[in-house]
Amino acid sequence: DVKVTQSSRYLVKRTGEKVFLECVQDMDHENMFWYRQDPGLGLRLIYFSYDVKMKEKGDIPEGYSVSREKKERFSLILESASTNQTSMYLCASSSRGGSRYTQYFGPGTRLTVL
Amino acid sequence: AQTVTQSQPEMSVQEAETVTLSCTYDTSESNYYLFWYKQPPSRQMILVIRQEAYKQQNATENRFSVNFQKAAKSFSLKISDSQLGDTAMYFCAFMTRTTSGTYKYIFGTGTRLKVLA
Numbered sequence: 434d435v436k437v438t439q440s441s442r443y444l445v446k447r448t449g450e451k452v453f454l455e456c457v458q459d460m461d462h463e464n465m466f467w468y469r470q471d472p473g474l475g476l477r478l479i480y481f482s483y484d485v486k487m488k489e490k491g492d493i494p495e496g497y498s499v500s501r502e503k504k505e506r507f508s509l510i511l512e513s514a515s516t517n518q519t520s521m522y523l524c525a526s527s528s529r530g531g532s533r534y535t536q537y538f539g540p541g542t543r544l545t546v547l
Numbered sequence: 548a549q550t551v552t553q554s555q556p557e558m559s560v561q562e563a564e565t566v567t568l569s570c571t572y573d574t575s576e577s578n579y580y581l582f583w584y585k586q587p588p589s590r591q592m593i594l595v596i597r598q599e600a601y602k603q604q605n606a607t608e609n610r611f612s613v614n615f616q617k618a619a620k621s622f623s624l625k626i627s628d629s630q631l632g633d634t635a636m637y638f639c640a641f642m643t644r645t646t647s648g649t650y651k652y653i654f655g656t657g658t659r660l661k662v663l664a
Contacts, residue, residue, distance in 0.1 A: 464649070473556070475638060475656035483649040491651065523592065529649075534580050534642050536652060538592040 436460070437539040439524050445545045452511040454542050463529040465507035465535065467491075467499060472522040480523075482507055483529070514546045521527030549574045551641050553655035560629045561663050567614075567626045568658045570639030573642045576600075580642040581615070581622045582652075595637070598622065636660075645651040 440455035456465065464483050468476040468491075478491030480499040488499050496518060500508045507526075511518055524539040551572045560566035572581070583595040598606045598615050606613050610630075612625045626633055640657040 466652070468654075473656060475553075476640075476654040478651055478653075481649075481651055483647075489645060489647060489649065489651075525592075530632075534650065535582070535585075535594050535597060536640075540591050 437524060437526055437537050439522075439539040439542050441542050442540060443543050443545075445547065446511075446514050447547055448515060450514050452514050452544065452546075454476040454509040454511075454514065454522055454524075454544070455507070456507045456526075456539055457505055458507075458526040458537070459505065460526065460537070461504065461530070462526035462537075463504075464485065464527045465501065466527075467497075467507065467509045468523045469493070470523055470541070476523065479509065514544075516546050517537075519546045520544060548652055549641065549643050550576045550648060551639055551655040553637075553639055553658050554584050555658045556656070557659045557661070559661045560626075560664055562629055562631060564629055565625060565627045566629055566660065568626075568637050568639075570622045570624070570661065572620050572622065572639075572641045574620070574641065574643065576643065581613075582642070583611070583613070583622075584638045584640060584654075585633075585635045586638065586657075587632075592638070593620040596624065600631075601625055626660075631662050631664060634662045 437458045466481040467479045482488045482501040500512045522542045525536040527536045579600045581598045586592040610627045636657045
């Protein structure tokens with residue numbers, strides 16, 4: 434079974450702090466994604482990566498950056514956390530063409546910025 | 548812009564009954580994939596069912612089936628013989644190619660389904 438893990442289930446940070454969210458997948462997937470999930474807004478794509486060191490902006494990249502130094506790991510970075518970044522963050526991975534493009538999700542990190 | 552619309556924020560259904568969740572999307576592409584994902588309370592999001600746009604036959608997975616109307620850009624999910632474990636948030640998603648040649652997904656806002664005992 435595909436396994437996608439995220440470094441924390443719950444995280445509380447202060448405004449202005451630098452925040453790292455990590456995601457690891459064990460299925461050798463080429464593609465990895467970071468979403469934020471807010472009530473009434475569904476899932477919105479922040480960034481995605483289609484290969485090591487490759488990244489592409491999603492729909493709401495402002496205030497975020499990402500890093501993918503190894504194939505299995507995709508990090509989301511909040512350079513200076515703000516209260517409007519309080520949200521649930523979901524990581525996902527998928528194979529390029531395999532499994533007919535199904536995404537596999539991690540359990541999510543609920544981030545609160547005070 | 549490509550969009551996915553789920554017009555039913557919340558729904559409820561009696562156990563053992565059938566319920567249909569609606570989803571419409573907007574795209575100019577001719578070949579694409581559509582998905583329904585399920586997010587149970589405090590649990591991981593998982594795939595329910597998937598449909599390739601080039602296939603005319605509607606996808607089915609046990610009690611879950613879709614009604615895919617390509618011309619109308621409609622992709623509804625039917626859950627038959629609803630069970631308490633079907634209580635979850637359901638998201639419709641559309642896979643689209645990006646300008647760089649890779650692909651990404653666009654999600655709807657979700658439908659919260661509650662199955663009543």
